[in-house]
Amino acid sequence: MPFVIPTRNFAGKTAPTLSISNFQTSIVSTGISYALYRVKINVDSLKFPYNGVCILPYSLLKERAGMGCDFSKYSPCCLGKEQDGHVPEARVDENEDNAEGIDLPRFHEFTIDQLRRATSGFAVENIVSEHGEKAPNVVYKGRLENQMRIAVKRFNRNAWPDAQQFLEEARAVGQLRNQRLANLLGCCCEGEERLLIAEYMPNDTLAKHLFHWETQPMKWAMRMRVALHLAEALEYCTSKGRALYHDLNAYRVLYDDDYNPKLSCFGLMKNSRDGKSYSTNLAFTPPEYLRTGRVTPESVTYSFGTLLLDLLSGKHIPPSHALDLIRDKNLQTLSDSCLEGQFSNDEGTELVRLASRCLQSEPRERPNPKSLVTALIPLQKDSEVPSHVLMGIPDGTAAFTLSPLGEACLRMDLTAIHEVLEKIGYKDDEGAATELSFQMWTNQMQETLNSKKKGDAAFRHKDFKTAIDNYTVFIDVGTMVSPTVYARRSLSYLMSNMPDEALNDAMQAQVISPVWYIAFYLQAVALLAMGKENEAQVALKEGSSLETKKNTN
Known part of the structure; x- marks a missing residue:
């Protein structure tokens, strides 16, 4: 049975609808409702096979379970550094500490690019160390592509001159897994960069x-x-x-x-x-x-x-x-x-x-x-x-004040969310308008813009099936990326009772615009629709925090 793989753009295109039989996969990691796969596929429109990463629906895992894959041991983990073409599996260590309920990925060596993405380019607003930028070794909060929150400690350039010593120490500490620790999840050792990645603890010291x-x-x-x-x-x-x-x-x-x-x-x-x-x-x-x-x-x-x-x-x-x-x-x-x-x-x-x-x-x-x-x-x-x-906190997960939009997301008021998305339009699409006007002279771009306009009109009139179809045409062309289009299609999926697809689109919106509060709010609504209340609270809290920062700047 064919399905659409929502991948990132490659060679100016996205993967078309494929059937399960014509690609080879190996699992990189699993998330709440999706799996991150390394895929090798042949695409008719390209002269070469695509060998990359894509997100597949969680339901596909069950279909693939009969093909020798054991999915029960996989936990969320960001895609790691390739060595000799091999992608390490993101499994938890099988030791006695798992009996304590520790469900964490195996220690992992990250790339500096992954950590830049996770921390929005090591943004100042993500610094959580006590002395801010003046600390000799700065700690940042971040979020991996699978939504796992992390703390990233970035050492000064003279801290660990011996790369091998740093790696050996980090790997040794990274084997520890205990509920009394803020556990070490990984490290990064590229050039002069030395970083440690740990579980993020959000409630101070x-x-x-x-x-x-x-x-x-x-x-x-x-x-x-x-x-x-x-x-x-x-x-x-x-x-x-x-x-x-x-x-x-x-x-x-x-x-x-x-x-x-x-x-x-x-x-x-x-x-x-x-x-x-x-x-x-x-x-x-x-x-x-x-x-x-x-x-x-x-x-x-x-x-x-x-x-x-x-x-x-x-x-x-x-x-x-x-x-x-x-x-x-x-x-x-x-x-x-x-x-x-x-x-x-x-x-x-x-x-x-x-x-x-x-x-x-x-x-x-x-x-x-x-x-x-x-x-x-x-x-x-x-x-x-x-x-x-x-500690005097009424509810460990709800100790924050929600805006009207946040409240609408908490009660899953899709009509109210629709009104907000209509009102803000495309204000949060940084640089999209400039790139569109520059490329409007091509026939292909004109057709792409027409599909977006049709999608917007359908979205405005609450014809969500038509909106999905037209936004999909816009996305599949791949020349332009728009977090707002993904957000609108995400809500359209929610209106159509398709929370898995809605979550994937909300995550894509976050990839394009990492600090956009709308993306987190929509993830929260999708997770609530899937019955994942704890994960939804995390996304809701992050969205609320980002919205507050945006409104105070």
Whole structure:
């Protein structure tokens, strides 16, 4: 049965309708409702076979399942670097951590072009590192073509002069998969470029929530949860032979969509020339590091002790000063006044005792991560309460305000969305008008413009089948690309109860215009129509954020 492959343009054309029997495929990755395939096809209108990548409907996977492909192990992953013509499979590692519900792609080596696309050209507005552009190594947020959000750490050019060392370290850390980590997904090592790619954690750092809170201070129960989760992360890393963590501090603790604390994987990379292993004030560094300049597992425990002091006091107190207060039994001065009544004297004493053990001047007297976990478990409270509730967030996925358009998308009001698309017209098609006027003299372009005009007229009069047909003619010619045409055809598909096709078009609109909020909103509506509520919330939140930025600029 023939179907249309919605590919990117090649040689000024797009692939025509093909039947399943006349192309060869190998899966690159799968997404929510589509599969990214490497295809080799013969196209009659071309003098050579096309060997490239295209998106195919998810329903096709079932048709191909009988041909020896195991689709159950595939996860979303961006297309990776080719080596000897081979495209690596994007499978999750088959290890014991999958039992924890970890569903992540295998560690992957990305190209710099992929990361440029994911971060909109390393745009300033995508910087999330604490010191912005002034940071020695800048961290960007980004999004892969399969919609997976990522954090991209771009090192300065002198950080890792030895490319092989960088790759070996990244590959080793990239084998770790644990729910207590913001896991490392991949790296990039091209020329002088050194980048790490990790899971994106959208809800700030422990430092922000503990030291610079705006609405309410962090509760005792949440502080103890942070301590336990970090201890569990360190215990896991130690069990996997990665006991060293460089510069463990409150900025290394990140919060996911549901406000669960996770340890950044970036600190697991061995020291390089990007600076000292301890970038904080020397008052917070382990005493043995000051003597030898080397990080040991016991040094990590010392840093964990400083974090326990942060959690208890709500301030970044130098360990020497804290130990003086502890020796003088002046615990009231050490404790955060905002925590009054939230923990017992015994609980406070136990936490102080544990912090003191971590801060012992003799490294061998400090507890190991397993002992830390054992000591922190009895201090847990409200374990059944979700983290976002303890943080005072009513709903971990809906903590943002929607515009009227966003509200229309949330309630799947297609009529209201249609009115908005009609109103904005083609304002967001950057450069399209210029290119159209330049090429209008060709007969082919005139025919293309006529099909677009017919599509617009049908769209205006809500004849969505005719709109789909005419917009498809415009798209298939391939001379022009228009995010608005894809958006209009996406909504037409939604009106025709074809959410898979609608999602594909909305994604194509995003590829053309990466920061266009309309593309994300339409993805959200398509995902809602497919019953993918969690994924829809992510797209809706991103669309809302981009719309807000556009309206404030």
